[in-house]
Amino acid sequence: MPPVKRIVLWLVVVFLLYAILTSPDSAADIFGSAWEVVANGVRNIGRFFDSLLQG
Incomplete structure (x- = not known):
């Protein structure tokens, strides 16, 4: 990677943890x-594929 x-992935993870811990x-x-x-x-x-199969 x-x-x-x-870096962006770690920033997203840290932000999610911060959001969960500060305002669950x-x-x-x-x-x-x-x-x-x-x-x-x-x-x-x-539903779409089911209706395709039913004709």
Whole structure:
């Protein structure tokens, strides 16, 4: 991994830890919202392929 990517990755990890430690309720809300977006996306992709297979 190039050094710039490694530095950015560490900065993101440190920021996430800081956000979780300073405001756990807000971090949980954000994570829950992000999880809902991902879950809905996967569900919609499944519906799309299911409707393709059904004709």
